[in-house]
Structures are given as structure tokens and as C-alpha cells.
Amino acid sequence: MELTKKLLEIQTILRTVESTDPGQDKKVSPLQLPSIVVIGSQSSGKSSVLEAIVGQEFLPKGTNMVTRRPIELTLVNTPDSDEEYGEFPQLGLDRIRDFKQIQRTLHDLNMSVPESECVSDKPVELRIYSPHVPDLRLVDLPGYIQVVNRKQPPVLRQKIRDLCEGYLKQPNIILAVCAADVDLANSEALKASRRNDPLGMRTIGVITKVDMAEPDMAVHMLTQNEYPLHLGYIGVVCKPVREKAGKSSHEIVLSEAQYFQRHAEFRQPEVQVGVGTLRRKLVRVLEDSMRRSMSTLVDAVRSELEETKYQIKVQYNDERVSPESYMAESLDTLKQRFKAFQQQFGKPQLRSEVQKWLESRVMDVCAELYWSDPEIKQLSNQWDEDDDAFWDHRLSQASALLTKSGVGRWTTQMVVNLLMDSVASMVDGEPFAHHPETRNAVLNFSHEILRSKYHSTVDQVENTIKPFKYEVEVEPHEWKKALRRSSSLIDNEMRLCRQSLAEIRSSTPKKQLQQAMQFVRSAEKSGVDPVGQASDNDAVAPADEFGYAQFSPRLVRRAQQALMIQDRLTILHMRRKALNSSACASMDNKRFCPEVFLDVVAEKLAYNAVLFINFELLHDFFFQFPRELDSNLYYGKTLEQTREFACQNPRVGKQLALLERRAKLELVMGRLRELVRQQTAAEEQATPLRSVRRGGPGFRPFNEF
Numbered sequence: 001m002e003l004t005k006k007l008l009e010i011q012t013i014l015r016t017v018e019s020t021d022p023g024q025d026k027k028v029s030p031l032q033l034p035s036i037v038v039i040g041s042q043s044s045g046k047s048s049v050l051e052a053i054v055g056q057e058f059l060p061k062g063t064n065m066v067t068r069r070p071i072e073l074t075l076v077n078t079p080d081s082d083e084e085y086g087e088f089p090q091l092g093l094d095r096i097r098d099f100k101q102i103q104r105t106l107h108d109l110n111m112s113v114p115e116s117e118c119v120s121d122k123p124v125e126l127r128i129y130s131p132h133v134p135d136l137r138l139v140d141l142p143g144y145i146q147v148v149n150r151k152q153p154p155v156l157r158q159k160i161r162d163l164c165e166g167y168l169k170q171p172n173i174i175l176a177v178c179a180a181d182v183d184l185a186n187s188e189a190l191k192a193s194r195r196n197d198p199l200g201m202r203t204i205g206v207i208t209k210v211d212m213a214e215p216d217m218a219v220h221m222l223t224q225n226e227y228p229l230h231l232g233y234i235g236v237v238c239k240p241v242r243e244k245a246g247k248s249s250h251e252i253v254l255s256e257a258q259y260f261q262r263h264a265e266f267r268q269p270e271v272q273v274g275v276g277t278l279r280r281k282l283v284r285v286l287e288d289s290m291r292r293s294m295s296t297l298v299d300a301v302r303s304e305l306e307e308t309k310y311q312i313k314v315q316y317n318d319e320r321v322s323p324e325s326y327m328a329e330s331l332d333t334l335k336q337r338f339k340a341f342q343q344q345f346g347k348p349q350l351r352s353e354v355q356k357w358l359e360s361r362v363m364d365v366c367a368e369l370y371w372s373d374p375e376i377k378q379l380s381n382q383w384d385e386d387d388d389a390f391w392d393h394r395l396s397q398a399s400a401l402l403t404k405s406g407v408g409r410w411t412t413q414m415v416v417n418l419l420m421d422s423v424a425s426m427v428d429g430e431p432f433a434h435h436p437e438t439r440n441a442v443l444n445f446s447h448e449i450l451r452s453k454y455h456s457t458v459d460q461v462e463n464t465i466k467p468f469k470y471e472v473e474v475e476p477h478e479w480k481k482a483l484r485r486s487s488s489l490i491d492n493e494m495r496l497c498r499q500s501l502a503e504i505r506s507s508t509p510k511k512q513l514q515q516a517m518q519f520v521r522s523a524e525k526s527g528v529d530p531v532g533q534a535s536d537n538d539a540v541a542p543a544d545e546f547g548y549a550q551f552s553p554r555l556v557r558r559a560q561q562a563l564m565i566q567d568r569l570t571i572l573h574m575r576r577k578a579l580n581s582s583a584c585a586s587m588d589n590k591r592f593c594p595e596v597f598l599d600v601v602a603e604k605l606a607y608n609a610v611l612f613i614n615f616e617l618l619h620d621f622f623f624q625f626p627r628e629l630d631s632n633l634y635y636g637k638t639l640e641q642t643r644e645f646a647c648q649n650p651r652v653g654k655q656l657a658l659l660e661r662r663a664k665l666e667l668v669m670g671r672l673r674e675l676v677r678q679q680t681a682a683e684e685q686a687t688p689l690r691s692v693r694r695g696g697p698g699f700r701p702f703n704e705f
């Protein structure tokens, strides 16, 4: 039936199943099958026994406490293969054929426990596959310290005891290793075994270094009744023995078998000796123990499975998810967001954005070249033909400021920023908030697509607007439209000014502000810097000897701002009236209506810029984005990477863990059912009368599992 082998396979799966109970100690989890736990004092010969069982030297050696972590060793018998190799599943190291390499890795893993901690309860998992090993599961533990010294203080002694104690619980089998040259009464291994297995039902005593005791003494140890163990004692010799050949001084080297053969004392039927005997015993005892643990395991797996199913139902309403489906769904969400953006951001929206930007530039240019000029009153009220040349020149200056200020660069950059902001908002929030790397990858490739098109778009836009740098021809209908737009732009500008003024007024006491504004006006008239005249205090000081109140710099600055806005409002009113007048109704007087003319220019620039930004940049971006998304984030992803992505989302990670857990438990349950069925059939075949006991106490029909 190969019960042990099959159960060890099951155990390998179960080891990857975390208990639903977070407080559950993994070493004694109900999902664990029995292991053989090797304990003994330091240098009692534990490693030598394990190596003799495996038939390979693979354990770290040294005087510097080289076993600092439990080594959980699974031996897998591979009768159909000649290969012998080891694996460290935790490290992903497969098929290491060189046992020296295994020894070095174990040494490094042990030495990774800092000296300050001395020992760690984090086990090292090692599997050895060989046609020469039996199917077994053993745990090698740090040796008990017998005599404390400066290097090995009492705290370490206690730490080792605690660590071992965790492994000595039911249903594990204890392999208590005692050296033949040490009195059994002092054996730490037997003491620990008695604490955890008082009746000695699951402890095997191993007397090592039998060659170091007189044969009759060794036989006495193996057969004594002072420390009785139900599974008995087995004597082993794990090193070649040098002995005198008869009476001559000549030495011969004996193997274990030769040694026991040579000494008749060991040939008594009740004396168990030899690594072979030990191996057979371990196989039998482990198999018996596994068989006995099976029904407990079935119960534990069933209850874990039910609990897992319940959690899936309660927490996730039995919703199905896989790493692949989650990833595909996340990318679909992004694609849909992108599509929605693409649909609502066509040429008209692009044009509106570019025009908005250019119109704000128009307002800036007007403010710089017209509204801040003291001559503006003249332009607005008393047109004088003598001034035509002056205002013509000013208008071409203003037009140049608009057309030659790098429209290609600014508009392209503006659209790039807008696209990048839109992409950023697409990857903000669920589900990408859980995937910062993916979010960055999306931003990076978006940036890359736009960057690759940036310069050619800028050049194309600049080329296309070149003619407007020299002359702008205006059609009457264009003028009319621009007049409407510029009027509303000025209205908007006035609205903003009123808003700012209201904000200043609401945050400053009225009287103080008025006084401060008067103060600033008269200071400016006298050519004095009002802020320089302000008091150092933040509060308003009493009137000084000249009759002026002293004002804080903050208040003076507010007053300056308020006056500036008031002046701007006056000018804007004037300009609004001018645009309403008959003079601005036609483009003949464009020199006197710069806001309208510049708006026509802005409209033309926007039209042409949009043509190329749309063609060069936007089209390409809309085409490339979904493809880059697939190639960067979807195709070529390994299962592991997809899983890692899904698990970054804690909710999905938890759900996947539960689903995986259910799948593993169902797999294990299926295998256990099959084993139970075979087991029942084998037992019935061996003892047909047993079927008579059907329904009797302790019997569990198969369909119960």
C-alpha cells in the first residue's frame, strides 16, 4: 500500500496549508502527521545516526553549535531511479546531487541564526530522494546542553529545551539518542522523552557509539529495565571501528556489521543492534503511527475544509476568482476607463482646451501691454488718428507675443499634462491603489508614448502657425465671433476681480482697510513706499504725529492689492464699454480693439494647433495605450507574477488563499478517502472475520470519511 509514502505526499501538501486558527502551533497542528523527532545531548551522535539512515554525509559538522534550527527531513524512496538528490523547497532549490552542497546549504541556514539568538524555531525543510532510503520523516533538533559554560549559558539550555519540547508532543515518535559512553541516568534525551511520553509508548531508544563501551556493558544498556521503553533500545555504531586483531598489536578496521558479528554478546535474540534494524523499526513504527493517526487526520481535514468553505461563503459569497481573472478584470477596468476618456475627449474637447489656454494667454498679453498702460484711457475713449501708428505697433507687438511665445511647445505640453493627469486619475483608487508598481508602469509607458511624439508635434504645430507670426487675415464673421468671446472674457475677468476684492474685504475690517487704502494712495502720490512706512507690529497702531495711522505690512499689502484690483476693474469696465461701442463692431478699428483681434489670432492658432496635436499626438496615444497596456502588464507574465499581482490586493489575496486552501484540502480529502478505502479492503482481506465486527464499537464505515 505504501501507506507512509502516500501519507508523506499528503503531508507535503498539508504543510503548505496554513491553519485557519492563527494561534495554532504548526508543529502540533491537527493537520500534521507523525514525524520521528531526533533528540539527544550535544555530540551524542544524532547526526551520525541520521546520516547512517540516509547513507550520505550531508549534515553540518563543527564544534560551534552547528544545529541551530530544526531540520525537517523527508526521505522519499525512489525505487525506479538511480538518482540521489536533495531539495530545499523553501529556497526553491531543486535536485542538488552534490551532498557536500547540501551540507554547505544546511550549514549556512543554521549559521543565519544570529549568535545572540543561539537557536531558532524556524525549521529548515529538506527532502532527500534516493532508491536507498526508506520513506520517512525525521526532525533533527539542536542537541541538549549538558554542562553550561560561558559560551553556552543557562538561557540557551532552556531555549533548546523549549524548542525540542514543541516537537515532542503527540503523535510524534521520539528517537532518544544516548551515547553508550554516558550513563543512561544522565541522558537528557530520556528525561525529555519521559516528560512527554511518560509510559514510553512512542519512544525508541538509540544507543550510539556502542563500540566505546565494553560489549557486556552495551548489552546491559540495551536490555535494562530501569528506563523501559515499549519500542525498545537499538544499539548502533556509525563509525568504522579500529580493533586489535587477536593478540597481535595489529589493528583492523571493522564496519558496524563486522563489529556486531565479532562480539557474540550482541547475537542474543533480545538484543537489537545495527542501523539496518533501526531503519526497519523506524519504517514500521512510523507506518503504524501514521495508520493510527489517519482517522484523526481525516477529521481534522474535514473540519478545516468545512471551516474554509464556510469562510468562502460568508466572506466572499462563494464568488470565484483566480489570479488570472483578477488581473484580466483589473486591466479591463483600466481599458474601459480609458475608452470612456477617449470617447469624451475628441477633437472638439481638445480644441476647447487649447483655446481656453490660448485665451488665458490673450488676457495675460492684454494685461501686460494694454491694461497696465496709463495710455489705455485714451485708447478706450478718445481715438485720435494721430495715434494710429502707435497703437498699430502695439497691436503687432501683442500679436507677436502670442504667436511667437512658443505656441507649439506650450499647447503640446498642455495637452500632454492633461493626458497624463487623466491617466493618473484612471489608475487612482480601486483596484490600482493596491498595485503601486502597476500604476507606475502605466504612467511610465504613457509618458513614454507621449514623449516619443512630443518633439514632432511641437515642430508641426510651430510650422503650421508660422504664417500667423507675420500676418493675420480676419474675416468679418471671425471678428464678430471674437467680439462676443472677448466681451465674455472681459466679463469673466471682471467677475474674478470682484471675487478677489470681496475676499479681501471679508477678511479685513472695513474701516481699517479703507484707512489703509487711503494711506497707500497718499504714500504713492508722495512717491513713498507704503510698505516701508508700515509699522512693525501686526496690529494697527494709533495715529502718528502726522495724523496717519500706522499699518501693519500685511494690511498695507492687502490695501495695495485691493487698490490694484479696483483700478483693474475700472479699466475692464472701460474696455467692456469700448468693445460694446460701434468702433469695435468692425475689424477696421482693430488697433483700438486689441482684445478682439487677439482673440481672432488665438482662435486661428488653436484651430491649427489642434489639427496637428490631434493627428500627431492624440491619435497615436489612443492607439498605443491599450497595446502597451497588454504588452507591459498582461502578456508574458508568469503564473507567479500574476499571483503576486493579485495578492497585492489584500481582499483578493485573502480570497485566493482561502480558495487555494479549499482546493488543497479537497485534494487531500480525496486522497485520504482512497487510502482509507484501500486500508479497509486490505484489513478485511487479512482478517475476513473482522467484517463480523462491522457496526461494533470503534468501527467507522468508509462512507463516513
Ligand SMILES: Nc1nc2c(ncn2[C@@H]2O[C@H](COP(=O)(O)OP(=O)(O)OP(=O)(O)O)[C@@H](O)[C@H]2O)c(=O)[nH]1
Binding pocket: 040, 041, 042, 043, 044, 045, 046, 047, 048, 049, 062, 065, 066, 067, 142, 143, 208, 209, 210, 211, 212, 236, 237, 238, 239
Ligand atoms: N567511536 C564512535 N564515534 C562516533 C560514533 N558515532 C558518532 N561518533 C562521533 O561522535 C562525535 C559526535 O557525533 P555527531 O554525530 O556529530 O553528534 P551530534 O549529536 O550530532 O552532535 P551535535 O550536532 O554537536 O549535537 C563525532 O566525532 C562522531 O564522529 C560511533 O558510533 N562510534
